[in-house]
Amino acid sequence: MSQSYEVQGIIHSIGETTEYGNNGFTKREFVLKLTGENENPTYPNHVALELIKDKCSMMDNYNIGDEIVAQFNLSGRLWSGGGKPEKCFTSLQAWRVASASGQAQAPTSDDRMAPQPPVDDNQYDDIPF
Numbered sequence: 001m002s003q004s005y006e007v008q009g010i011i012h013s014i015g016e017t018t019e020y021g022n023n024g025f026t027k028r029e030f031v032l033k034l035t036g037e038n039e040n041p042t043y044p045n046h047v048a049l050e051l052i053k054d055k056c057s058m059m060d061n062y063n064i065g066d067e068i069v070a071q072f073n074l075s076g077r078l079w080s081g082g083g084k085p086e087k088c089f090t091s092l093q094a095w096r097v098a099s100a101s102g103q104a105q106a107p108t109s110d111d112r113m114a115p116q117p118p119v120d121d122n123q124y125d126d127i128p129f
Contacts, residue, residue, distance in 0.1 A: 005092075008069045008100055009034040012046055017056040028056040030094075035067060049092045058097045067100035 009032030017028040027050055034045040049072055051058055062068060072094040080086040 004071055004073055004095075006069060006071050007032065007034060007047060007049075008036045008067070009047070010067050011062055011064050013064060014059050014062065025053070026056050027052050028059060030059055032068070032070065035100075047092065049094045051094050055095060058094070062097070062099075069098050069100055070094045071096040 012031040012033045015029040017026050019026050029048055029050045031046055031048050034047060039045065049070055072092045074090065075093045076088060076090045078086055078088055
């Protein structure tokens with residue numbers, strides 16, 4: 001299991017959930033403008049994170065401009081093909097998202113707009129690495 005990281009920021013954009021391939025793999029990307037005591041607002045950092053599979057709905061209760069805390073794992077893979085040089089792809093896979101005020105959001109399909117209780121950290125810990 002890889003180490004988990006945490007980042008706080010203001011939501012800059014939220015992408016749509018996209019399905020890839022024939023096996024139903026889904027992914028949703030969002031971008032945060034980082035905030036916090038170590039961030040310099042004069043030179044803002046924007047970071048893209050992704051949600052995969054059943055985690056895609058975690059952004060449904062948030063809007064651009066909301067400040068959140070996201071917990072994520074680093075994920076990377078190598079690719080080579082077509083006679084091209086090997087390339088490394090790295091992604092930040094979020095597995096927990098909470099309002100910066102402390103209210104975690106884990107919406108269900110039946111109750112997406114109601115406030116949700118804090119989420120158990122292990123509830124979303126099914127990432128296969």
